[in-house]
Amino acid sequence: MDRDAVLARQRAQARLRRGMFLLPSFFTAGNIGAGYFSITQTLAAISGNAEVHLDWAAIAILFAIPFDALDGRIARLTNTCSDFGKELDSLADVITFGVAPSLLAFVWGFHFLPDSINPQLRLHLIQAGAFICFLYLIGGASRLARFNISHDAQPRNPGRPGRKYFVGMPIPAAAGLLASTIHLCYGIPVQAWWVAIPWLLLVGFTGFLMVSTWRFWSGKEINLTRRHPFQLLLLLSVITYVSIRYSQVVLFLGALAYMFSGIWARAAYSWSRRRRFSMEADSIAGSPPSESHSATRS
Numbered sequence: 025m026d027r028d029a030v031l032a033r034q035r036a037q038a039r040l041r042r043g044m045f046l047l048p049s050f051f052t053a054g055n056i057g058a059g060y061f062s063i064t065q066t067l068a069a070i071s072g073n074a075e076v077h078l079d080w081a082a083i084a085i086l087f088a089i090p091f092d093a094l095d096g097r098i099a100r101l102t103n104t105c106s107d108f109g110k111e112l113d114s115l116a117d118v119i120t121f122g123v124a125p126s127l128l129a130f131v132w133g134f135h136f137l138p139d140s141i142n143p144q145l146r147l148h149l150i151q152a153g154a155f156i157c158f159l160y161l162i163g164g165a166s167r168l169a170r171f172n173i174s175h176d177a178q179p180r181n182p183g184r185p186g187r188k189y190f191v192g193m194p195i196p197a198a199a200g201l202l203a204s205t206i207h208l209c210y211g212i213p214v215q216a217w218w219v220a221i222p223w224l225l226l227v228g229f230t231g232f233l234m235v236s237t238w239r240f241w242s243g244k245e246i247n248l249t250r251r252h253p254f255q256l257l258l259l260l261s262v263i264t265y266v267s268i269r270y271s272q273v274v275l276f277l278g279a280l281a282y283m284f285s286g287i288w289a290r291a292a293y294s295w296s297r298r299r300r301f302s303m304e305a306d307s308i309a310g311s312p313p314s315e316s317h318s319a320t321r322s
Contacts, residue, residue: 047098047102047104048095048096048098048099048102048104048109049095049109049112051091051092051094051095051098052091052092052095052109052112052113052116053116054088054091055088055091055092055095055113055116055117055120056115056116056119056120058084058085058087058088058091058120059084059085059088059116059119059120059121059123059124060119061080061081061084062080062081062082062084062085062088062120062124062125062128063081063123063124063127065077065078065080065081065084066078066081066124066127066128066131069081069131069132069211069213070131070135074136074211074212074213075210075211075212075213076211077211078128078131078132078206078211078212078213079206079207079210079211080211081124081128081203081206081211082128082202082203082204082206082207082211083203083207083271084124085120085121085124085125085128085199085200085202085203086200086203086204086207086271086275088120088121088196089196089199089200092113092116092117092120092121092196093196095109095113096113110172114168114172117164117168117195117196118164118165118168120199121164121195121196121198121199122160122161122164122165122168122195122199123161124199125160125198125199125202125203126157126158126160126161126164127157128202128203128206129153129157129160129202129206129223129227130153130154130157131213132206132211132213132214133153133213133214133220133223133224133227134149134150134153134154134214134220135150135213136213136214136215137149137150137214137215137217137220138215141217142217145217146217149217149220149221149224152224153220153223153224153227156224156227156228156231157227159228159231160198160227160228160230160231162231163230163231163232163234163235164195164198164199164231164234166234166235167192167193167194167195167234167235168195170191170192170235171191174191178191179191179237179238179239182239182293188242189239189240189241189242190239190240190241190242191237191238191239192233192234192235192236192237192238192240193230193233193234193236193238193240193283193286194234194240195234197240197279197282197283198230198231198233198234200275200279201226201230201279201280201282201283202226202227202230204275204276204278204279204280205223205226205276205279207271207272207275207276208272208273208275208276210272230283233283233286238286238287238289238290239286239289239290240282240285240286240289241282241285
């Protein structure tokens with residue numbers, strides 16, 4: 025009887041263990057669902073009521089970012105990491121943060137340019153927009169591929185020892201920047217060529233940041249398993265409320281600040297390195313001549 029009870033308990037634990045492996049995949053499925061919804065809303069915007077559909081498409085991408093952040097953390101917390109989960113997460117990111125924002129960026133920024141502007145200029149902007157949005161997609165896919173094959177990759181501008189950084193801008197952050205910009209404008213599509221040009225540059229620069237080797241903050245220092253995480257939970261609750269209540273401004277400023285943090289880190293590292301090389305060159309130039317050189321002169 026005791027043996028049967030032990031076997032039954034072991035079988036129940038095994039079923040629970042198998043169920044725990046499904047938990048991170050549910051969040052990944054939510055990520056894919058948000059990306060699919062964003063794509064359908066972007067396509068629906070072409071038919072009519074563009075601002076509403078485009079705004080919902082941007083919100084769906086922003087809504088998918090917490091899902092992407094949670095699936096990996098939950099897998100690590102429950103010790104249910106698997107190769108299947110990693111591959112599924114990468115495929116989900118390609119759809120939600122690659123295909124969906126590139127399509128959204130093109131439709132919002134270039135598709136609705138009016139016929140009243142110069143026809144040649146309009147054609148060039150649409151063609152350039154399609155090409156740059158495609159490069160964004162390629163950059164995002166390359167960023168994910170590099171992340172999957174790299175083990176303990178180090179950025180070209182290393183940060184503080186002991187801290188972990190992303191090498192290149194993460195694709196969810198890049199998609200969040202594009203989506204938050206569209207959400208800031210309430211989904212109203214671009215109608216002026218002088219607005220389409222900065223948008224073209226922003227999409228292209230975001231694609232470059234993803235394939236760069238610059239460091240970006242990973243946020244892995246945040247520990248939700250501490251003994252008393254009440255202060256952190258309170259802070260996260262306040263941030264969540266403010267982000268929802270003032271989503272247009274807060275999400276855009278947050279995405280913009282994250283992008284500029286990587287740019288600033290790279291610029292500060294280059295400046296400090298040039299300063300160090302300049303000081304070393306000055307010290308070498310001001311050093312006393314060697315004995316052999318002095319003897320030759322005498």
